[in-house]
Amino acid sequence: xxxxxxxxxxxxxxxxxxxxxxxxxxxxxxxxxxxxxxxxxxxxxxxxxxxxxxxxxxxxxxxxxxxxxxxxxxxxxxxxxxxxxxxxxxxxxxxxxxxxxxxxxxxxxxxxxxxxxxxxxxxxxxxxxxxxxxxxxxxxxxxxxxxxxxxxxxxxxxxxxxxxxxxxxxxxxxxxxxxxxxxxxxxxxxxxxxxxxxxxxxxxxxxxxxxxxxxxxxxxxxxxxxxxxxxxxxxxxxxxxxxxxxxxxxxxxxxxxxxxxxxxxxxxxxxxxxxxxxxxxxxxxxxxxxxxxxxxxxxxxxxxxxxxxxxxxxxxxxxxxxxxxxxxxxxxxxxxxxxxxxxxxxxxxxxxxxxxxxxxxxxxxxxxxxxxxxxxxxxxxxxxxxxxxxxxxxxxxxxxxxxxxxxxxxxxxxxxxxxxxxxxxxxxxxxxxxx
Amino acid sequence: xxxxxxxxxxxxxxxxxxxxxxxxxxxxxxxxxxxxxxxxxxxxxxxxxxxxxxxxxxxxxxxxxxxxxxxxxxxxxxxxxxxxxxxxxxxxxxxxxxxxxxxxxxxxxxxxxxxxxxxxxxxxxxxxxxxxxxxxxxxxxxxxxxxxxxxxxxxxxxxxxxxxxxxxxxxxxxxxxxxxxxxxxxxxxxxxxxxxxxxxxxxxxxxxxxxxxxxxxxxxxxxxxxxxxxxxxxxxxxxxxxxxxxxxxxxxxxxxxxxxxxxxxxxxxxxxxxxxxxxxxxxxxxxxxxxxxxxxxxxxxxxxxxxxxxxxxxxxxxxxxxxxxxxxxxxxxxxxxxxxxxxxxxxxxxxxxxxxxxxxxxxxxxxxxxxxxxxxxxxxxxxxxxxxxxxxxxxxxxxxxxxxxxxxxxxxxxxxxxxxxxxxxxxxxxxxxxx
Numbered sequence: 001x002x003x004x005x006x007x008x009x010x011x012x013x014x015x016x017x018x019x020x021x022x023x024x025x026x027x028x029x030x031x032x033x034x035x036x037x038x039x040x041x042x043x044x045x046x047x048x049x050x051x052x053x054x055x056x057x058x059x060x061x062x063x064x065x066x067x068x069x070x071x072x073x074x075x076x077x078x079x080x081x082x083x084x085x086x087x088x089x090x091x092x093x094x095x096x097x098x099x100x101x102x103x104x105x106x107x108x109x110x111x112x113x114x115x116x117x118x119x120x121x122x123x124x125x126x127x128x129x130x131x132x133x134x135x136x137x138x139x140x141x142x143x144x145x146x147x148x149x150x151x152x153x154x155x156x157x158x159x160x161x162x163x164x165x166x167x168x169x170x171x172x173x174x175x176x177x178x179x180x181x182x183x184x185x186x187x188x189x190x191x192x193x194x195x196x197x198x199x200x201x202x203x204x205x206x207x208x209x210x211x212x213x214x215x216x217x218x219x220x221x222x223x224x225x226x227x228x229x230x231x232x233x234x235x236x237x238x239x240x241x242x243x244x245x246x247x248x249x250x251x252x253x254x255x256x257x258x259x260x261x262x263x264x265x266x267x268x269x270x271x272x273x274x275x276x277x278x279x280x281x282x283x284x285x286x287x288x289x290x291x292x293x294x295x296x297x298x299x300x301x302x303x304x305x306x307x308x309x310x311x312x313x314x315x316x317x318x319x320x321x322x323x324x325x326x327x328x329x330x331x332x333x334x335x336x337x338x339x340x341x342x343x344x345x346x347x348x349x350x351x352x353x354x355x356x357x358x359x360x361x362x363x364x365x366x367x368x369x370x371x372x373x374x375x376x377x378x379x380x381x382x383x384x385x386x387x388x389x390x391x392x393x394x395x396x397x398x399x400x401x402x403x404x405x406x407x408x409x410x411x412x413x414x415x416x417x418x419x420x421x422x423x424x425x426x427x428x429x430x431x432x433x434x435x
Numbered sequence: 436x437x438x439x440x441x442x443x444x445x446x447x448x449x450x451x452x453x454x455x456x457x458x459x460x461x462x463x464x465x466x467x468x469x470x471x472x473x474x475x476x477x478x479x480x481x482x483x484x485x486x487x488x489x490x491x492x493x494x495x496x497x498x499x500x501x502x503x504x505x506x507x508x509x510x511x512x513x514x515x516x517x518x519x520x521x522x523x524x525x526x527x528x529x530x531x532x533x534x535x536x537x538x539x540x541x542x543x544x545x546x547x548x549x550x551x552x553x554x555x556x557x558x559x560x561x562x563x564x565x566x567x568x569x570x571x572x573x574x575x576x577x578x579x580x581x582x583x584x585x586x587x588x589x590x591x592x593x594x595x596x597x598x599x600x601x602x603x604x605x606x607x608x609x610x611x612x613x614x615x616x617x618x619x620x621x622x623x624x625x626x627x628x629x630x631x632x633x634x635x636x637x638x639x640x641x642x643x644x645x646x647x648x649x650x651x652x653x654x655x656x657x658x659x660x661x662x663x664x665x666x667x668x669x670x671x672x673x674x675x676x677x678x679x680x681x682x683x684x685x686x687x688x689x690x691x692x693x694x695x696x697x698x699x700x701x702x703x704x705x706x707x708x709x710x711x712x713x714x715x716x717x718x719x720x721x722x723x724x725x726x727x728x729x730x731x732x733x734x735x736x737x738x739x740x741x742x743x744x745x746x747x748x749x750x751x752x753x754x755x756x757x758x759x760x761x762x763x764x765x766x767x768x769x770x771x772x773x774x775x776x777x778x779x780x781x782x783x784x785x786x787x788x789x790x791x792x793x794x795x796x797x798x799x800x801x802x803x804x805x806x807x808x809x810x811x812x813x814x815x816x817x818x819x820x821x822x823x824x825x826x827x828x829x830x831x832x833x834x835x836x837x838x839x840x841x842x843x844x845x846x847x848x849x850x851x852x853x854x855x856x857x858x859x860x861x862x863x864x865x866x867x868x869x870x
Contacts, residue, residue, distance in 0.1 A: 044677070044709050051740050052741075074512055074514050080508065084582060085523065087523075146520070147519060149515075230665060242479065242480045299515075302509055304490075307479070307480070
């Protein structure tokens with residue numbers, strides 16, 4: 001007989017790994033693990049204590065995380081985001097060894113730290129810095145190398161936001177349209193009378209909790225509904241992103257405040273796919289990966305009907321996300337071609353409304369805002385970023401003509417845990433490169 | 436509560452899809468479906484009657500097969516076989532429109548058929564013909580295009596056999612060694628006192644049935660043991676390829692007859708990985724996909740501990756398997772480089788022992804043999820092939836300097852159903868190209 005509680009929780013565990021931007025207070029204490037020391041899933045077979053399965057309750061926590069971030073596709077069904085058959089674009093290199101020694105003072109600290117020390121402190125798996133379009137720093141660790149792909153978590157959202165802004169700029173999507181006008185199935189849900197812009201900026205009012213400390217939070221039902229693994233035979237709930245989204249209820253009025261809820265991005269993904277007739281992974285392939293000469297195909301985790309997870313399903317190569325960052329810095333141009341309308345990038349880089357954002361209380365982003373699924377720092381350099389839990393980021397600094405992409409497997413999910421040793425470091429490198 | 440019977444059978448259903456070369460007598464009658472007509476998994480969401488899930492009992496039969504063969508990774512966890520970062524090799528084209536009209540007489544028939552008619556009759560998804568290293572014919576249908584990958588089924592075995600022959604030629608693997616000497620865990624299994632050569636040629640004597648008409652056949656336990664999906668909580672059996680292989684018992688003496696049993700290839704994969712310290716997918720990447728300039732990364736389905744399925748787990752691009760075929764035709768050379776020792780290829784192309792093979796009674800291969808996981812036809816042209824159920828093949832004709840790769844989704848698994856409209860067609864094109 002099945003133990004249905006065990007089984008259910010196994011399916012539910014899938015979600016925390018991929019959605020969201022809220023802290024999971026993991027009890028595990030992760031040690032830094034270098035590529036050579038990484039003990040997980042080595043050997044034929046791996047020794048029993050270092051096997052990671054999709055049924056493990058802790059596959060996305062602590063030390064296991066350091067393997068899983070590079071291998072989500074080996075644990076779960078996924079969909080290929082094709083790089084296509086074009087020759088790969090290659091960045092020029094202008095490596096600057098001094099960057100490793102750049103010193104900065106972490107937030108809430110008096111103790112200086114070097115860039116290299118921060119690399120370790122943040123459980124970094126891959127880190128690249130572009131300046132004026134050339135690679136000035138690049139380093140891999142943990143489970144990652146230049147041939148590998150890494151979970152980007154909610155960085156995925158920013159790419160979906162970029163797709164939406166592109167369609168808006170091209171006149172293929174109306175930001176004032178109500179979701180129900182584009183996806184009638186959403187009519188009776190909270191999304192029904194939200195505009196595309198409300199969803200894009202996450203200023204919808206949704207009766208939906210992403211509080212992982214609450215066992216009754218909606219996020220757990222979302223995890224069950226969107227799991228690609230078999231569910232208990234008596235499970236009667238929604239069985240896909242699309243089915244779940246239809247069940248979300250409203251709580252208040254849209255447009256009043258920013259509230260970070262992953263389901264907005266999945267609703268946006270639905271709107272985009274219904275508008276274009278293409279999956280978000282195929283659209284990203286056609287609009288970005290293929291024309292920009294990506295080096296590697298990427299993958300998207302999927303639900304049980306093959307829908308790519310818009311809210312956080314992308315695993316990609318480090319340099320391929322650097323190409324995205326450089327395209328953003330160049331207002332949609334890459335390698336001499338205008339791949340994305342400049343207007344789409346400008347709508348993002350200008351940032352959102354800090355007053356709507358302030359209500360959400362992000363301690364490490366006191367002046368921040370969120371627009372079109374991107375985070376703006378509203379600092380002197382006009383920096384903005386894609387951000388995903390456990391330390392994933394594409395950080396764009398227009399003033400310094402700098403792009404940073406980082407993949408990490410920090411044991412604490414919330415970026416409030418790595419921002420103190422990241423954001424001042426990024427600023428210090430920006431200052432150095434701007435000299 | 437779970438319905439454990441339902442769940443169990445769901446896990447078990449996974450296997451028939453991927454192992455083996457024995458007929459499944461599917462009751463479904465598949466209609467030919469062109470790429471444009473293919474109704475499965477289209478739309479956001481697909482309509483209910485055209486959704487395919489990994490829990491469907493029939494995901495690898497009939498019409499559903501026509502979608503699934505291109506999308507195994509969207510249903511099941513899998514491991515990337517990286518193409519690497521090298522520029523892709525490109526074939527020259529010398530397309531010959533006359534090939535489509537070439538006529539042949541199917542086996543056991545008086546009625547002539549054209550190459551193009553055979554394309555449809557065989558439920559072909561992709562078909563390419565190389566002559567003297569140039570593409571003379573190439574066509575896609577069904578779910579496949581040049582950007583896609585397709586299940587190769589037991590063609591996988593031939594690539595594992597090629598790896599083994601390569602290691603033997605390089606002195607890294609001793610074909611006379613007993614499996615137990617290389618993998619001590621196999622000591623008490625049937626494989627323990629089999630030589631590498633017995634396993635490589637499938638002349639082991641194993642108490643193991645791949646008879647799908649028998650609900651108690653061992654193949655069903657193998658399917659359960661090697662499923663990457665969660666198992667019932669009370670399941671106590673083996674949970675990986677490696678665990679299952681240790682449980683296989685002997686029946687008779689090794690070396691007496693050819694008996695096609697997929698588990699030989701998984702044992703060979705284990706021997707290769709233990710010998711080299713690399714997974715078969717990483718080894719194929721390093722030895723073939725990267726140096727030959729593959730256009731696409733491929734994938735391998737995996738078990739619950741991430742072991743690639745050596746017996747049938749590879750999905751790859753059509754032209755990439757054509758590169759393998761051309762490398763075989765050129766005795767290990769490709770694009771001017773000796774990637775594989777000529778001796779490894781010659782050991783395969785010379786064929787096996789037809790007398791050992793005859794006992795297996797393959798009606799469409801009256802003069803055939805099997806060696807190193809490749810099938811030899813022993814015809815006048817010295818043709819040999821990799822073959823996988825539902826019509827997958829890499830067909831190499833040394834005399835005609837011809838390579839054919841075909842992907843298909845024939846509703847009947849056993850190639851005895853498509854050989855009559857395939858093998859005489861290959862010979863007719865070989866004759867035409869040899870004029």
